[in-house]
Amino acid sequence: xxxxxxxxxLDRRSKLFLIILAxxxxxxxxxxxxxxxxxxxxxxxxxxxxxxxxxxxxxxALSIDLIWGYCGILSLGHGAFFALGGYxxxxxLMRQIGTRGVYGHPVLPDFMVFLNWRELPWAWVGFDWFIYxxxxxxxxxxxLAFVFGWFAFRSRVTGVYLSxxxxxxxxxxxxxxxxxxxxxxxxxxxxxxxxxxxxxxxASGTRLTLFTLSAxxxxxxxxxxxxxxxSTYGKILVAIRDAESxxxxxxYRVEHHKLLVFTVSAMMAGLAGALYVxxxxxxxxxxxxxxxxxxxxxxxxVGGRGTLIGAVVGALSVNAMKTAFTTGVLAPYWLFVLGxxxxxxxxxxxKGIMGLVDRxxxxxxxxxxxxxxxxxxxxx
Amino acid sequence: xTRADPNxxxxxxxxxxxxxxxxxxxxxxxxLSLTLDKGELRAIIGPNGAGKTTMMDIVTGKxxxxxxxxxxxxxxxxxxxxxxxxxxxxxxxxxxxPTVFESQSVADNVLLALSGPRGPWSALFGLRSRxxxxxxxxxxxxxxxxxMRDSLAGALSxxxxxxxxxxxxxxxxxxxxxxxxxxxxxxxxxTETTAALLREINAEHTIVVVEHDMDFVRMLGxxxxxxxxxxxxxxxxxxAVSADPRVIEVYLGR
Ligand SMILES: Nc1ncnc2c1ncn2[C@@H]1O[C@H](COP(=O)(O)OP(=O)(O)OP(=O)(O)O)[C@@H](O)[C@H]1O
Ligand SMILES: [Mg+2]
Numbered sequence: 001x002x003x004x005x006x007x008x009x010l011d012r013r014s015k016l017f018l019i020i021l022a023x024x025x026x027x028x029x030x031x032x033x034x035x036x037x038x039x040x041x042x043x044x045x046x047x048x049x050x051x052x053x054x055x056x057x058x059x060x061a062l063s064i065d066l067i068w069g070y071c072g073i074l075s076l077g078h079g080a081f082f083a084l085g086g087y088x089x090x091x092x093l094m095r096q097i098g099t100r101g102v103y104g105h106p107v108l109p110d111f112m113v114f115l116n117w118r119e120l121p122w123a124w125v126g127f128d129w130f131i132y133x134x135x136x137x138x139x140x141x142x143x144l145a146f147v148f149g150w151f152a153f154r155s156r157v158t159g160v161y162l163s164x165x166x167x168x169x170x171x172x173x174x175x176x177x178x179x180x181x182x183x184x185x186x187x188x189x190x191x192x193x194x195x196x197x198x199x200x201x202x203a204s205g206t207r208l209t210l211f212t213l214s215a216x217x218x219x220x221x222x223x224x225x226x227x228x229x230x231s232t233y234g235k236i237l238v239a240i241r242d243a244e245s246x247x248x249x250x251x252y253r254v255e256h257h258k259l260l261v262f263t264v265s266a267m268m269a270g271l272a273g274a275l276y277v278x279x280x281x282x283x284x285x286x287x288x289x290x291x292x293x294x295x296x297x298x299x300x301x302v303g304g305r306g307t308l309i310g311a312v313v314g315a316l317s318v319n320a321m322k323t324a325f326t327t328g329v330l331a332p333y334w335l336f337v338l339g340x341x342x343x344x345x346x347x348x349x350x351k352g353i354m355g356l357v358d359r360x361x362x363x364x365x366x367x368x369x370x371x372x373x374x375x376x377x378x379x380x
Numbered sequence: 381x382t383r384a385d386p387n388x389x390x391x392x393x394x395x396x397x398x399x400x401x402x403x404x405x406x407x408x409x410x411x412l413s414l415t416l417d418k419g420e421l422r423a424i425i426g427p428n429g430a431g432k433t434t435m436m437d438i439v440t441g442k443x444x445x446x447x448x449x450x451x452x453x454x455x456x457x458x459x460x461x462x463x464x465x466x467x468x469x470x471x472x473x474x475x476x477x478p479t480v481f482e483s484q485s486v487a488d489n490v491l492l493a494l495s496g497p498r499g500p501w502s503a504l505f506g507l508r509s510r511x512x513x514x515x516x517x518x519x520x521x522x523x524x525x526x527x528m529r530d531s532l533a534g535a536l537s538x539x540x541x542x543x544x545x546x547x548x549x550x551x552x553x554x555x556x557x558x559x560x561x562x563x564x565x566x567x568x569x570x571t572e573t574t575a576a577l578l579r580e581i582n583a584e585h586t587i588v589v590v591e592h593d594m595d596f597v598r599m600l601g602x603x604x605x606x607x608x609x610x611x612x613x614x615x616x617x618x619x620a621v622s623a624d625p626r627v628i629e630v631y632l633g634r
Contacts, residue, residue, distance in 0.1 A: 233503035235488050239481045246479045249440060250552065251467030251498050260500045 004231035014226055017309045018219055025215040029208055045204045049279050052211035054319050056276040059218045061299045061315035062308060063268035066225050068297070069306030070234060071261050072241035074159075077166030078269050079293035080173050081141035083283065085270025087177075088140055090190035090283040091124060092133035093201070097194050110192070111185045121183040130197055137274040138267045145266030146259065153255035153262075158244065167290045174288035189284025196278050207279070214275045218312065221268050225308050228261065237261060298342050304352025313353050392454065393418045393556055393586050399438055399448035401431075401610075408434045409445070410610035416556075421582040423597045423618075424590045426607035427631050432590045433476055435607070436558045440473050441466040452556070468498070472554035476561045476590075478541035482534030486525055486544060489533050490516045493548035515551065522577065523547040538565040546574070550581065557587045563596050575599035594622070594632070606631060 010018075028051055031043040043051075060082050067073040094109045103113040107120055126132040148169060152162055180186035199206045228234055239247045240254050248254055277283045286292075296315070303314020318341065325334045349356055394416040401409040409431045416422055424432050437443035438450055441463040450458040452469060461469070481489050494512060496502075520526045523543040528536065533544060542562055549557050559578070563571040575596055578587060591597055597604060598618060605615045606627050614624045621627055 228504065231504050232491065232506070233500055235484060235492055236500075236503055238484060239492055242481050242483055243479055245442070245463070246475075246481070247492075248463035249442075249467055249473055250493055250548070251464050253464045253498065257500050257503075 004227065004234075008230040009223070009226045011230075013309065014222070017312075018222070021215060021219055025212060029212060032204070032208055045207055048204075048207050048211050050323065052207070052214045052279045053276060054316050055211070055214035055218050056272045056279070057296070057299070057319055058312040058315040059214070059221055059272035059275070060269050060296050061303070061311035062218065062221055062225060063265040063272065064296055065300045065303075065305060065308055065311035066228070066268070067261055067265045068300060069308070069311070070229050070241060071237040071258060072158075072244075073258060073262060074163045074297070075166045075262075075265075076163045076290065076293050076297060077168075077170035078266070078296060079290075080166075080170035080288055081145060081266040081269035082273035082276070082292075082296075083170075083173070083177075083285075083287035084141045084144065085137045085273030086277040086283040086287060087184060087190070087273075088127075088133055088136040088270070089274035089277045090193075091127040091136075091184075092130060093193040093196060093278060094190050095124070095128040096196065097192065100194055101192075109185075109190075111180075111188065112183070115180060123183060134274075137270050141266040141270030141273075142263050145263045149259045149262040150255075153258045156255075167293070170288050170293055171290050174285050174290070177285035177288060185284070187285060189282060189286075190277075191282040191284075193278065193281055201278050201281065210275065210279050214279070217271055217275060221271070222308060222312070224264075224268075228264070229308070233257070295338065298338065300352075302341060302345050302352055304354030307352075307354040310352050310354035317353065391418065392416055393420075393452065394439065394588075395449065395451040395454070396435070396438070397449040399435070399445045399450065401434060401438065401443060401445050408610055409438070409448075412448070412607070412611055414605060414612060416586060416588065419582075419586055421579070421587045421600060421602040422589070423600050423602055423604045424588060424607060425592070425594070425597060425604060425621075425631065426613070430607040431610040432607055433560055434610075436473060436560055436588075436590070439466075439556075439558060440471060464498070467552075467554075470555035471558065472549045472552045472556070473558045474542075474545040474549055474560055474562060476564075478538065478545050480533040480536070480541050480544050480548070482532065484533060485530050486520065486533050486536070487516050487529040489544055490519055490547055490551045493551040495551065495553045519547045519550045522550065524573075539567070539570050542566065543574070546577065555586060557581070557585050559587060559589045561590055561592065563591060563593050571596050572599065 028043050028048060031041055032045070032048050035042045060078065063081075064075060064078050067075060097109065099106055101110040101113070103110055105113045108117060112120075127136070152165065157165065176182055177184055178187050184190070193201050195201055196206065199209075229237065236247070236252060236257055240252075240257060244254055273283075273287070299315040299318050300311045301314070302318055303312065304310030318338070321341075322334060322338070325331065325337055330337070345352060351358070392415040394414070396412055396414045399409050399412040400407065412431065412435060414435070424435070426432055434443060438445050439458060441458065441461055445459060452458050452466075452471065456469060458466060481492065484492075491512065494515060497506065517526060517529070520529055523546055525540060525543055525547060528540065533541070536544060542565065546559070546562065549559070562578070563574050566574065571593065578589060578600065581587060589600065601618075603616065604618045604621045606613045606621055606624075608630050613630065614621045614627050622632055
């Protein structure tokens with residue numbers, strides 16, 4: 001039994017969001033699979049992959065908004081959990097290559113043969129089973145978040161100090177994964193994937209399925225986030241965000257509450273990474289780069305912190321813009337554009353796109369109801 | 381000068397002895413000793429900077445004393461526990477500067493304070509009962525905030541926030557209530573209501589009230605302790621304390 005009313009979990013806006021997500025997903029599937037290529041409404045395979053990638057970014061943004069928007073934990077290292085989930089999936093995909101590698105080794109992936117390794121490192125054992133890899137997608141980011149959070153929250157590291165150590169965490173992982181002797185493919189990472197659960201990763205059917213799964217994962221995680229924030233637990237999170245020490249004086253062990261939401265959020269980021277890798281076809285250490293994590297936080301800020309939907313809207317719109325810019329002549333200036341967007345949003349739209357939507361809706365309501373009966377006068 | 385007698389440890393709900401605290405060399409508490417009997421209502425007065433709030437910080441675990449003993453219910457060493465553990469023991473606090481959860485509704489503020497399990501799992505999966513809603517409304521009715529139950533706490537006036545904090549204390553149902561300057565910013569009528577409310581709460585709870593408003597302290601009609609420079613200057617009935625020449629000199633006579 002969940003400690004919240006069903007209609008509080010799925011309020012009108014959440015329902016609308018899920019419906020729009022479903023309609024767009026269905027449209028992309030239809031336009032790719034049914035509408036002929038000659039039609040201008042056809043969605044190409046390349047676009048399906050691109051949209052699928054956006055959806056996994058949206059899921060990463062959602063996981064950040066859950067902790068930042070509702071509990072005030074500003075993680076600038078969430079890209080690390082995304083990348084770990086991605087590596088777990090990538091390791092499964094590497095094992096699926098089997099003997100089809102360049103060296104045709106019966107067990108070892110190409111890069112290990114290249115390094116003259118004799119046997120599979122212990123960390124790789126089990127990754128030929130999809131179920132095992134799927135568990136690791138959640139377990140590895142979750143465990144790291146749990147251990148990291150255990151120490152950070154118990155020592156009451158908050159605010160900018162917490163943000164800095166999350167940056168340090170992802171940077172440390174970046175350096176570690178760059179090393180060949182870590183056994184995760186060094187700076188080339190993992191790539192040249194062949195198939196997933198027996199289906200070719202290049203096949204358009206597989207791509208469409210992965211895209212749809214990304215949309216489903218986003219919807220499911222959105223509902224999970226709504227359950228968390230609409231229950232009494234969500235009220236405790238907001239209390240911690242707004243007045244952490246007051247919450248302690250009410251008897252709440254703030255570190256336990258933070259630890260739960262942080263771990264759940266890291267697992268969501270891991271899932272996003274796991275869906276990302278088979279679609280883009282590669283995972284390498286640059287996914288751990290601190291700048292990636294910061295960019296994801298900017299998506300949330302642009303969309304509107306503490307709204308969940310805003311995180312998705314922000315991730316999709318900033319990435320659509322990024323694609324538009326980086327494929328044109330303005331490509332070298334993308335980071336300046338991103339910085340400018342961020343400054344503009346924080347100055348002009350402190351509540352992001354969702355805040356703007358709220359303002360517009362309030363203005364529209366006020367305009368459509370000008371002849372509402374006047375307030376009954378009190379007194380003479 | 382009442383120096384707490386160790387023999388009295390058992391019946392007292394709060395026992396402070398020889399508490400010393402320094403902030404960057406400034407000695408805020410200088411051997412503060414104070415005992416409080418179960419069921420007592422105690423007013424604490426004293427000039428600004430006397431250490432009244434710091435005393436509450438010690439009891440609630442916000443500040444650790446450099447030296448001294450702080451016992452709750454005769455045996456629990458408060459200096460070894462953190463804020464949430466102390467709150468779970470049954471010590472509630474209203475802050476000098478009202479601190480409510482401004483972005484949440486008045487009813488949700490009380491809900492968060494409501495006594496009950498405090499872990500994340502029960503907050504996620506526990507059953508929310510009709511009884512809780514009734515308890516919240518009963519508490520809000522007591523502090524006259526029932527009509528405001530769905531407004532944001534941030535929208536309340538200063539005085540209403542004070543009452544909301546008292547409502548949260550009631551919902552928490554602690555054994556010992558520490559109430560820091562509850563009537564600051566209240567009208568005379570509101571002050572009277574607050575005094576009556578605290579006396580009513582005192583029927584079931586032990587209360588310590590810090591207040592500068594001497595009319596209010598008189599309305600409480602209880603034992604008074606005057607702090608000065610981090611130690612007890614005088615203690616007793618209000619008339620006796622306010623007639624004490626030292627109290628007049630440092631506090632009342634200004
Ligand atoms: N955290 C702190 N850091 C530094 N100094 C502090 C701290 N807390 C209190 N003090 C100092 O300790 C002294 C006692 O402060 P305290 O707040 O206990 O006084 P008070 O009796 O509550 O006064 P008031 O009536 O003004 O509320 C003051 O001089 C104050 O500046
Ligand atoms: Mg004070």
